[in-house]
Amino acid sequence: MLMREIEAPFADKIKLPKAPKRRKTVVKIKDLRKLLSQAEQLDRAMALRIRAAVLLSATSGIRAEELYKLTLKNIDVENRTIFITAEIAKDYEDRVTFFSEEAKTALIEFLDNVERRTPKLFPESNIKRVFQRLNTKLRIKHMRKFFSQQSDRLGMPTAVKKILMGHSTRNDVDLAHYDFQDEEELKKIYDKYWKDFRLLDYS
Secondary structure, rough: HHHHHHEEEEEOOOOOOOOOOOOOOOOHHHHHHHHHHHHHHHHHHHHHHHHHHHHHHOOOOOOOOHHHOHHHHHOOOOOEEEEEEEEEOOOOEEEEOOHHHHHHHHOOOOOOOOOOOOOOOOHHHHHHHHHHHHHOOOOOHHHHHHHHHHHHHHHOOOHHHHEEEEEEOOOOHHHHOOOOHHHHHHHHHHHHOOOOOOOOOOO
């Protein structure tokens, strides 16, 4: 821009370097199983917290920042529903999403056996500190990526996935104005693909 501004004769011959394209991260079931196996080597309270956090986020598609802010007021455990309120959502819009039966079991075990010193179920500092102790490149943010990729593998409609994940619908006329579902219908569709999904082997 400077060369063009001073009308340098060679300005148009200057080519900007191309930005390197990084290989996209693919998160598979085996990766999360390895992560959870490592977490089992931690003390029981930490192991239960990490298992609940991973299964909850991996089967619901919530953002890491949303997970860190969750309290029991945001969760209907019995109906496997998470209420992401505008106050904790990135886009400041209310939405609901759901989690699997396996995640429900892990969450109940965590709630029944781990003393909590704060209303937040999965404080950011606690979760990040534990992940740093594990021999893994995965972080809580990768659980959302897993949910997106695994939803496609399971055949869930992309429109429903976007709604559950809270993706912006501003540039999607169909989602923004036509293809929205109420909580009951969303849960039926979610359960068709995710309700009985299992990460761990309980045999």
